[in-house]
Amino acid sequence: MLPSTIVAGSHLPTRVRNELDWPLPIARGARQMRAKRVQEWLTIAGFSLNIDSDFGAATEQRVKDFQSNRGLPATGQVDARTHEQLVDPLVKAIAPINAGNRTLADLILSYAVQHVAQHPVEAGGDNCGPWVRAYMGQDGPDWRWCSGFVCFALEQAARTLGVRQPIPSSASCDTMSANARNAGLYHREGTVRPSQILPGSFFLVRRTNNDWTHIGVVSDAGADTMRTVEGNTDSGGSDNGFEASERVRNYAKKDFIIW
The missing domain is CATH 3.90.1720 (endopeptidase fold (from Nostoc punctiforme))
Known part of the structure; x- marks a missing residue:
């Protein structure tokens, strides 16, 4: 699902939508890109771990660490609130800027x-x-x-x-x-x-x-x-x-x- 902070109807290129629109929840046992994206964003956020596309015990613990750091329930599962916190930097980067009189x-x-x-x-x-x-x-x-x-x-x-x-x-x-x-x-x-x-x-x-x-x-x-x-x-x-x-x-x- 897309983060709730994305305005409905916003134009998102497919390549960007793919990085934001995740099937949730994501938990221990997930594989491939579902696990990889979680591991990548955890690493980017300062919670480094091996990016091996396998959501195992280490990834679950790092999700808990991230959740605790952000004041979220430390479940070890990536729910909507955790997902929004993980991808928040990209959401902020693509936010529209008021054109005003700008060139x-x-x-x-x-x-x-x-x-x-x-x-x-x-x-x-x-x-x-x-x-x-x-x-x-x-x-x-x-x-x-x-x-x-x-x-x-x-x-x-x-x-x-x-x-x-x-x-x-x-x-x-x-x-x-x-x-x-x-x-x-x-x-x-x-x-x-x-x-x-x-x-x-x-x-x-x-x-x-x-x-x-x-x-x-x-x-x-x-x-x-x-x-x-x-x-x-x-x-x-x-x-x-x-x-x-x-x-x-x-x-x-x-x-x-x-x-």
Whole structure:
């Protein structure tokens, strides 16, 4: 069942609905994704355990620990109230933002910041876990999710304004670059001044003339550095990190998609 905090009629992409709409209750003896999602969200919440898709004694105890921590009856079974507490970070991340007089770029940044506030992080392996699947539709070592993260914010912003996306979403940085070029929105390093890089623009990390390895959202473009919001990164700026966070980057080997 969907958390009660999801407004009836809210638009939820299938990949997100799958991460929120669980058959309840879930208890000892559950297997496969029913058990795996519980274990992933417990781990993300700080109640780490082996993510083995088998709801056994250890998972039951960790559910009890989580329930006690959240002031819920410590039954060891995932009921509706426990489920809502487990997935609450994702629910908050996808909450609609009032459009007001905001532009598409404004809303892209606002949604990206809203996601980072809930600390999207991998669980269960490289590029794995419910956050990755919500952004990408699937997970695993090959599913680097930086593009899924920024495209999710783009999708939310366009939906809020009731407009078409200026470029299609893609899981590929190279495809995002090509889409932006086709739409006349791509700007190569050195062709724009920092003052022209509006908050909510995308930056692309360029490895070669035809290969981009990472993408994120610009939150503020200064004279020498820019502040960013990005997924699948870490404190060192890896293009295959483990979390979404805010960072500071320089302009070297960076290209831009400016709305």
